[in-house]
Amino acid sequence: MSTVSVNTSLSVRGVTSGYGQVTVLRDASIDVSEGEIVAILGANGAGKSTLLKTIVGLLKPSTGSVEAYGEDVTGAAPDRITRKGIVLVPEGRQLFDSMTVRENLQLGAYTRPRSEQAESMERVFELFPIVKDRLSQRASTMSGGQRQMVAIGRALMARPSLLLLDEPSLGLAPIVIQETFEALKRLREDGMTILIVEQNANMTLKFADRAYVLDRGRVTMDGPASELAADPRIREAYLGIHTEQKAPLDAGAPAPSSDES
Numbered sequence: 001m002s003t004v005s006v007n008t009s010l011s012v013r014g015v016t017s018g019y020g021q022v023t024v025l026r027d028a029s030i031d032v033s034e035g036e037i038v039a040i041l042g043a044n045g046a047g048k049s050t051l052l053k054t055i056v057g058l059l060k061p062s063t064g065s066v067e068a069y070g071e072d073v074t075g076a077a078p079d080r081i082t083r084k085g086i087v088l089v090p091e092g093r094q095l096f097d098s099m100t101v102r103e104n105l106q107l108g109a110y111t112r113p114r115s116e117q118a119e120s121m122e123r124v125f126e127l128f129p130i131v132k133d134r135l136s137q138r139a140s141t142m143s144g145g146q147r148q149m150v151a152i153g154r155a156l157m158a159r160p161s162l163l164l165l166d167e168p169s170l171g172l173a174p175i176v177i178q179e180t181f182e183a184l185k186r187l188r189e190d191g192m193t194i195l196i197v198e199q200n201a202n203m204t205l206k207f208a209d210r211a212y213v214l215d216r217g218r219v220t221m222d223g224p225a226s227e228l229a230a231d232p233r234i235r236e237a238y239l240g241i242h243t244e245q246k247a248p249l250d251a252g253a254p255a256p257s258s259d260e261s
């Protein structure tokens with residue numbers, strides 16, 4: 001068992017969570033240390049979004065605990081968790097379409113003093129210059145990639161120390177996905193701690209330091225991202241790479257190279 005150290009950003013212990021009578025997450029435990037990039041992989045319906053929603057207080061766990069920067073925030077209201085520095089970029093962006101880009105960004109700053117807003121926005125523009133040109137447009141007029149920028153920008157307006165991203169590449173063209181990951185890499189270089197859920201396992205395992213696999217609500221594997229990327233089970237289930245032989249003796253043999261690593 002890992003022990004909680006001073007530089008632990010997030011510690012989820014034995015969390016069971018779901019929707020009313022429906023239990024989705026079962027006894028799930030994950031840790032994120034400061035400065036780490038951690039990925040969550042899992043099939044559709046595995047409970048990835050449920051895990052993120054439970055961390056940020058949108059769902060209350062029925063058992064287990066969530067600790068943010070050393071403080072127990074189990075069952076705490078979302079604004080308290082935001083104030084602790086943990087902010088979610090939700091699946092499907094969840095922008096307010098009829099509002100302008102500026103208004104969407106401002107919503108993200110609701111826990112922060114107004115005096116900070118201009119500076120926070122400048123930081124968003126540094127990362128996503130195009131957002132600055134579109135400030136007075138309605139969010140509905142933006143392309144998918146631009147909407148993702150606004151969604152990430154809105155989260156950054158809360159000045160998070162730990163950014164949670166739920167499938168940021170979903171529905172985006174390959175070139176736009178690459179741009180999104182480039183932006184995430186710049187955030188990483190600036191010291192942001194990131195917990196990312198992704199269907200794009202290939203890119204995500206290259207980006208992350210560590211990863212967990214969720215299978216039907218349970219954490220079934222975890223380890224360094226490079227190790228998981230080389231694991232035949234991960235390669236088959238999440239990278240779409242089929243190793244020819246599954247015998248243990250062949251586990252170390254090079255797999256067919258359909259990716260560039």
Ligand SMILES: Nc1ncnc2c1ncn2[C@@H]1O[C@H](COP(=O)(O)OP(=O)(O)OP(=O)(O)O)[C@@H](O)[C@H]1O
Nearest residue numbers: 019022024042043044045046047048049050051091
């Ligand atoms: N609001 C809800 N009410 C009831 N059940 C829900 C609700 N949201 C999700 N579920 C169910 O919980 C399970 C896990 O959902 P979750 O959204 O966490 O999966 P996921 O791993 O994020 O999947 P995906 O890759 O499709 O986003 C699914 O079976 C889903 O149908």
Ligand SMILES: [Mg+2]
Nearest residue numbers: 048049050091
């Ligand atoms: Mg999801």
